[in-house]
Amino acid sequence: MTLHHLKYFLPKQFCFGAVTRNLSKTTLAIETSFDNTAVAVISSDNRILADEIFDQVKYHNMTGGTDPRFAKSLHKRHLPKITEKCLLKIGATNIDSVAVTTMPGRAICLEIGLQYAKDLCRRLEVPMIPVHHMRAHAVVARMYHSDICYPFLTLLISGGHCLLALVESVDQFWLLGESLDIAPGHFLDCVANVMGLNEMEQFKSKSGGAVLDSLAICGDPDLFPINYRGIRMCGGTPLNFSFSGVLAATKRAVVKFKQVNSEEYFEEMLPHIAAAAMRVVSKHLLHKLTRCMYFLHDKSIDDNRTLVVSGGCASSRVLTEDLNKLCRLRNYKLFIPPPNVCIDNAVMIGYTAHEMVESGFEPIRCEDLETVEVDGFAKIGNDATRSVNISKHITSNFRRLTMSEFSIANEINGFERSSNSFGSFERILKH
Structure with missing residues (x-):
């Protein structure tokens, strides 16, 4: 029709x-x-x-x-x-x-x-x-979880987007961090292409990220090391993401491994390669989330301690498991919409x-419809990425926490204030 x-x-x-x-x-x-x-x-x-x-x-x-x-x-x-x-x-x-x-x-x-x-x-x-x-x-997410109250922290991860934002209301968003280059879903799709998964008949109906996630469940990331210098700090925007560097390192590792090993052994290693790629994404996300949670705590704007994760990558079982671990540590409630609305x-x-x-x-109204236009590059809300300042060196170890991490976790979790202490994020940024 x-x-x-x-x-x-x-x-x-x-x-x-x-x-x-x-x-x-x-x-x-x-x-x-x-x-x-x-x-x-x-x-x-x-x-x-x-x-x-x-x-x-x-x-x-x-x-x-x-x-x-x-x-x-x-x-x-x-x-x-x-x-x-x-x-x-x-x-x-x-x-x-x-x-x-x-x-x-x-x-x-x-x-x-x-x-x-x-x-x-x-x-x-x-x-x-x-x-x-x-x-x-x-x-x-509020459609499926009635106990999600404004304000809350949101992490949106997909093939085209990666951002952190504070949501004060349906029309008031504060952008805290975004990807400077590619999104995690794009990272995973590129790795899947280098691995040749898109050419395998059993995977043709799925996205590269979905295939990697299903393979990673059975893999051990320690069996396929990926050498890269670390997570980009992003200068004056400490909550911004960057996946291009680790993508280059991951692709180099996969290509080199394929060149020096037999096809049979490479196929045996697919779950472990997938697990290593998923760990790279997870480590980066957890690192920035940890810093963000400390920033909100430091500014006394984390009363609700609620994290909503959505977007295509929110359906990942591997990422969800790691996000759950972080939220339990930080005393945050984690909400993820059903996969069909991610x-x-x-x-x-x-x-x-x-x-x-x-x-x-x-x-x-119908007579005013011509005033409506599209905007392909619209921000999610007010850009506060350069207003974020973090006074401590905050990091997140994927497998274990250092003593300083335990100290910071206890500091955040033990912080108490009245339930009505949340103020306007705009007011807090001015101070």
């Missing part, structure tokens, strides 16, 4: 005139930021009435990587189809608003979803709610739209 033919699918009165709206408020959500085409319908009480995802992974694997132009063509082809499936389930007359991802992502992919949403809004005569993709990744999906877009409206956001 194309946009041109949408009027033939919808009931006639929804194409050519105003009608009385259904009292049950529902939102149809659209997600096309890059590598998944997704549509969902969320009720006013946050029940998922319909949820459709067209997974592009196997198609991109056939071309050797994600190509934005190819992704755009897949969005254009499959968005009308999965929208039709959702509308058939719940009925077009039950849609009261349309939510759509408008930032960040690949602009040519975002444009497909936005234009489709605009046409849909006009056909149904309903308003639009533009949603920030990365904010939705963080906020959707990947790019429309459920998170619909839920975030509801929170936005509840917090006072006014949906865009």
Whole structure:
């Protein structure tokens, strides 16, 4: 079903005139930021009435990587189809608003979803709610865990993003750290390609990161050493991430190992190589998280001690296990949404739209739709990366803690203050 033919699918009165709206408020959500085409319908009480995802992974694997132009063509082809499936389930007359991802992502992919949403809004005569993709990744955890209260710390890790942010509300985010080069998911995909996993028949339907994670469960990272100088400190931005250096070191180690060993022995070592690659990512994430937790403690803004981890890499069993260990040590509550909403999906877009409206956001009326534009490089919120200052040398040992680490852990865990001591992060930065 194309946009041109949408009027033939919808009931006639929804194409050519105003009608009385259904009292049950529902939102149809659209997600096309890059590598998944997704549509969902969320009720006013946050029940998922319909949820459709067209997974592009196997198609991109056939071309050797994600190509934005190819992704755009897949969005254009499959968005009308999965929208039709959702509308058939719940009925077009039950849609009261349309939510759509408008930032960040690949602009040519975002444009497909936005234009489709605009046409849909006009056909149904309903308003639009533009949603920030990365904010939705963080906020959707509240749909599944009612005890997540603002403010909370979020770590978003995927194939295209890696960032740390303090979330004060659905529309107030403070960016504490981000990747200076590549994201952890991209790191893992590159390592998987060097290992040749994408050419193995049993792995062609999965992303490189997902394959490495499944292999690493049975591997021993100590059996495949990766030599690199250490974690980049990032100067005046101590919570920023950098994976390019360790990626180069990991690729060199894999290529050298393949050259000097038989193919049979290399295949035997695949789980151990995967475990070593996963450790590299985990070590970097834990290091920055440890520093971040100390910073929030030092500024007296960690009352809730809550960490929400989302994004495609949050589905990793290896990373989740290590994050759990760190949170237990730091007395943090760890929340991770279900795997189906860690990947790019429309459920998170619909839920975030509801929170936005509840917090006072006014949906865009049909006559103002042309004012809505995409922004492929939008930040998650206020950039506070250069305002972060850490007074102590904080590190995180992957396998064991030094005495200084135990001391700092006890200092953080033993810190007590009244529950209402949290202040505005903006005020704290000024001081």
